Amino acid sequence: MVGRTEVGSVLPHRATPYLNDDNRAFWTGGREGTLFIHRCQTCAKWIHPAAPVCRYCHSLDVAPQPVSGSARLATFTVNTQPWIPGAAPYIVGWAELVEQPGLILTTNLVELDSADVEIGMRLQVVFEKDPVHDIWFPLFGPEEGDQ
Ligand SMILES: [Zn+2]
Secondary structure (H helix, E strand, C coil): CCCCCCCCCCCCCCCCCCCCCCCHHHHHHHHHCCEEEEEECCCCCEECCCCCCCCCCCCCCEEEEEECCEEEEEEEEEECCCCCCCCCCEEEEEEEECCCCCCEEEEEECCCCHHHCCCCCEEEEEEEECCCCCCEEEEEEECCCCC
């Protein structure tokens, strides 16, 4: 069992992502509290991870758009192996965004206890600021009212 984890307490540090024109909105949108996901302007499918071409219709007309940040937990695991020195046990989950079936972010679950985690539970995005860079890691906690 993992005790309640708060935003900023999951890992002692995270790898800094390399920003490019495709993923910049995803990694910096948390500054305004908004999760951005790439969307094809031709077939309207959401695409994650962001890419310069739509994986469904091969259109090059893709761009980041805001999503609600609401998701359901598709699956999860509790990591107790201290792969990173100083890291406490933490929860890795697949957050399936409500905008599209199969639109999944692999993320950390926070603001809950591992004993309270259930597949299918409703989640809401929260952001963890990188301590140095203007990068905001999207994590997921329980949606208000679902705890
Ligand atoms: Zn498309």
